[in-house]
Amino acid sequence: MKKYLSIFMVMLLVLSIGLVGCSSQAPADTPAEENGEEATEPSADDDVIRIGVFQPITGANAAGGELEVEGVRLANELYPEVLGKKVELVIVDNRSDVQEAASAANRLIERDKVSAIIGSWGSGFSMAAGDAVRDNQIPAVAASATNPLVTQGNDYYFRVCFIDPFQGVVMANYAYNNLGARKAAIVREISNDYAVGLARFFEDAFIELTGDPDSVVAIADYQTGDQDFTSQLLNVNAQNPDVIFAPGNFTESALVIRQAKEQGIDIPFIGGDTWETPEFIEIGQEHVEGIVFSTFFTSETPITSESETFLAEYRKRYNREPAAVTALGYDAYILILDAIERAGVVDSVKIRDEIAKTQGFEGAAGIISLDENGDAVKSAVIKTVTDGKFIYMDTIEPF
Amino acid sequence: MKIRNTILTLVSIALLAAFIWYADSNFDSYKIRILNLCAIYTILALSMNLINGFTGLLSLGHAGFMAVGAYTTALLTMSETAKQQNFFLKPIVAPLATITLPFLPALLIGGVLSAFVAFLIGAPTLRLRGDYLAIATLGFSEIIRIVFTNTQNITNGPLGLKSIPNNTNLWWTFGLALVTLILIKSLIDSSYGKALKAIREDEVAAESMGINLFQHKLIAFIIGAFFAAIGGGLLGSLIGAINPIMFRFILTFNVLLIVVMGGMGSITGSVISAFAVTAGLEYLRVLDESINLGFVTIKGIPGLRMVVFAGLLMVVVIFFKNGLMGTKEFSWDKLINFFTSKKRFKKKEVGQ
Numbered sequence: 001m002k003k004y005l006s007i008f009m010v011m012l013l014v015l016s017i018g019l020v021g022c023s024s025q026a027p028a029d030t031p032a033e034e035n036g037e038e039a040t041e042p043s044a045d046d047d048v049i050r051i052g053v054f055q056p057i058t059g060a061n062a063a064g065g066e067l068e069v070e071g072v073r074l075a076n077e078l079y080p081e082v083l084g085k086k087v088e089l090v091i092v093d094n095r096s097d098v099q100e101a102a103s104a105a106n107r108l109i110e111r112d113k114v115s116a117i118i119g120s121w122g123s124g125f126s127m128a129a130g131d132a133v134r135d136n137q138i139p140a141v142a143a144s145a146t147n148p149l150v151t152q153g154n155d156y157y158f159r160v161c162f163i164d165p166f167q168g169v170v171m172a173n174y175a176y177n178n179l180g181a182r183k184a185a186i187v188r189e190i191s192n193d194y195a196v197g198l199a200r201f202f203e204d205a206f207i208e209l210t211g212d213p214d215s216v217v218a219i220a221d222y223q224t225g226d227q228d229f230t231s232q233l234l235n236v237n238a239q240n241p242d243v244i245f246a247p248g249n250f251t252e253s254a255l256v257i258r259q260a261k262e263q264g265i266d267i268p269f270i271g272g273d274t275w276e277t278p279e280f281i282e283i284g285q286e287h288v289e290g291i292v293f294s295t296f297f298t299s300e301t302p303i304t305s306e307s308e309t310f311l312a313e314y315r316k317r318y319n320r321e322p323a324a325v326t327a328l329g330y331d332a333y334i335l336i337l338d339a340i341e342r343a344g345v346v347d348s349v350k351i352r353d354e355i356a357k358t359q360g361f362e363g364a365a366g367i368i369s370l371d372e373n374g375d376a377v378k379s380a381v382i383k384t385v386t387d388g389k390f391i392y393m394d395t396i397e398p399f
Numbered sequence: 400m401k402i403r404n405t406i407l408t409l410v411s412i413a414l415l416a417a418f419i420w421y422a423d424s425n426f427d428s429y430k431i432r433i434l435n436l437c438a439i440y441t442i443l444a445l446s447m448n449l450i451n452g453f454t455g456l457l458s459l460g461h462a463g464f465m466a467v468g469a470y471t472t473a474l475l476t477m478s479e480t481a482k483q484q485n486f487f488l489k490p491i492v493a494p495l496a497t498i499t500l501p502f503l504p505a506l507l508i509g510g511v512l513s514a515f516v517a518f519l520i521g522a523p524t525l526r527l528r529g530d531y532l533a534i535a536t537l538g539f540s541e542i543i544r545i546v547f548t549n550t551q552n553i554t555n556g557p558l559g560l561k562s563i564p565n566n567t568n569l570w571w572t573f574g575l576a577l578v579t580l581i582l583i584k585s586l587i588d589s590s591y592g593k594a595l596k597a598i599r600e601d602e603v604a605a606e607s608m609g610i611n612l613f614q615h616k617l618i619a620f621i622i623g624a625f626f627a628a629i630g631g632g633l634l635g636s637l638i639g640a641i642n643p644i645m646f647r648f649i650l651t652f653n654v655l656l657i658v659v660m661g662g663m664g665s666i667t668g669s670v671i672s673a674f675a676v677t678a679g680l681e682y683l684r685v686l687d688e689s690i691n692l693g694f695v696t697i698k699g700i701p702g703l704r705m706v707v708f709a710g711l712l713m714v715v716v717i718f719f720k721n722g723l724m725g726t727k728e729f730s731w732d733k734l735i736n737f738f739t740s741k742k743r744f745k746k747k748e749v750g751q
Contacts, residue, residue, distance in 0.1 A: 057701040093701045098645045102638045110429035127561045131639035191548045193557040
């Protein structure tokens with residue numbers, strides 16, 4: 001009995017591998033009339049242009065990935081065609097896992113034969129895919145990965161958001177000019193590449209502005225997931241800074257601010273784009289009133305005509321305000337489409353060259369010009385919290 | 400009989416080599432990547448099985464050892480310019496900045512370093528038993544990760560490293576998996592291995608038989624850590640980018656899952672299950688896509704494969720309580736018996 005069972009199991013295994021092997025010949029996404037009897041390998045001159053999207057759809061970062069996919073899907077619905085061909089999205093999940101991200105990107109390139117790739121939320125995942133896109137010469141556009149290393153030394157990786165150095169400089173300028181701060185303290189989430197990078201660039205810019213190498217009076221660190229920040233805050237407060245720059249994850253940041261206010265520390269807090277989530281206000285409640293942060297995008301004052309289209313369509317479909325990363329996902333898609341249009345052919349190397357040439361492109365989240373590294377040079381938006389809502393304050397142009 | 404088995408083993412190694420040779424030049428990079436991952440997970444599962452399965456120590460420090468291996472290998476193989484590019488926030492410490500070694504020495508140094516760390520950790524913690532050891536090793540792996548996050552001038556901190564040279568190929572991964580397999584197999588069959596199994600079964604009995612518990616446990620722990628670091632180094636070089644978040648507890652859990660699924664204390668089980676889990680997760684991606692049955696198209700739900708995977712795991716846990724293989728091992732004799740056996744052998748099987 002056991003013998004037959006094990007033979008049966010092996011047969012089942014072989015059969016399932018065989019099945020999958022066959023299906024890899026023609027991706028399941030192709031419409032019925034196309035993957036006819038012979039099941040040919042999809043090639044570039046098909047009637048369909050495939051754009052791959054790899055995002056964390058399950059796992060720790062699923063919320064961020066989902067928002068970006070929303071933007072890409074919306075853009076695909078609004079602009080479903082280029083060069084008279086249908087554009088098809090191939091969305092794969094990277095399970096919020098670095099190793100899986102690399103496999104997902106490889107799969108898009110090898111199995112789905114995509115012409116370009118969008119993704120991923122999270123710089124670490126994008127970096128993991130970097131080697132695959134470079135070696136296979138498939139252009140990739142990251143929507144919201146802000147770590148400078150993502151595009152550095154990789155001719156095939158681009159992004160539609162600004163990078164951490166710019167955001168750090170923007171906030172240093174804001175602290176110096178608008179708040180009149182001469183002494184700053186930094187409270188950063190040490191295990192977060194984003195927060196560490198931002199803190200460093202803020203520090204450099206602030207020291208340059210004040211001309212005083214000791215103008216950053218205190219730097220305090222905490223770990224992702226920490227709950228109590230009392231000792232860090234007391235240390236920072238003892239140095240009497242004029243402003244506290246606290247880049248980090250929204251949960252921890254909201255707790256930091258809340259505990260500071262509860263201790264009677266009345267120093268203005270400023271931060272980065274991660275704060276712009278409903279949870280931030282939910283956790284921080286009235287304590288986060290008046291904080292200021294920089295972000296990519298605002299839905300209150302449309303920056304370009306594309307923003308208006310995007311906002312109108314998004315509100316119609318989802319009946320809520322879009323997040324910044326959704327707008328960036330949307331931008332990544334239309335930027336690639338524009339490059340394909342200019343290239344005139346579906347050839348990934350030509351598309352890559354055209355993406356690199358992008359200048360003054362009107363996206364939903366601002367005007368995008370790519371510099372020699374493939375990073376977007378674009379304006380930042382300053383927002384604050386008033387009456388439990390994010391309120392637009394100012395737009396800062398790139399320097 | 401023995402000669403026949405040796406010949407069969409050599410033939411299958413030759414077949415494996417032929418397969419790798421064929422795959423290397425004919426498979427696309429996606430399939431090669433999956434095969435590489437399978438082999439790397441085989442190394443990791445075997446090393447963990449030595450500690451958890453054969454010696455019966457519940458150690459959850461694997462991600463920490465992998466991190467040591469991955470970072471050492473990456474830092475030693477990266478070129479000077481790549482390092483400068485990576486360390487743009489804080490420059491890298493002086494001697495590391497200029498050292499560039501070939502792949503194999505870098506891997507081995509990573510392994511030795513990890514074995515040394517294992518010695519340091521093992522010396523105090525291996526005196527603990529059961530749950531306490533699990534907690535201590537889990538804590539250690541978190542400590543390693545946090546140390547790597549904070550030593551920005553050595554590991555580039557939370558920014559991670561990229562542009563790690565892609566030295567990993569099928570020859571390296573399968574070659575090293577085979578070496579690991581042979582070494583661990585010979586260790587298990589030696590007197591040391593028998594002592595390890597004795598410790599797993601009953602520590603008091605083993606001790607009264609004259610086995611030095613602490614020494615044997617430490618040896619198993621150190622060897623396991625060495626191979627974990629080799630696996631980590633290969634993984635880092637395969638992906639080309641690493642960061643501390645990669646080495647969270649979940650990575651240890653993934654390896655533990657492979658070991659438990661294959662069978663604690665079965666080398667065969669670890670190998671089968673490393674391939675099944677790693678490749679299976681990729682195959683299941685089909686579920687995430689929309690499926691076209693000709694007459695009806697089922698819209699794909701991204702993430703569905705994880706649900707199905709969890710379901711399959713539950714089936715395995717319910718129907719194979721000791722993992723797919725239990726503590727059984729593959730052997731040529733059994734395989735040949737399986738196909739040639741008549742009814743008279745059947746009775747024996749039932750009795751097993």
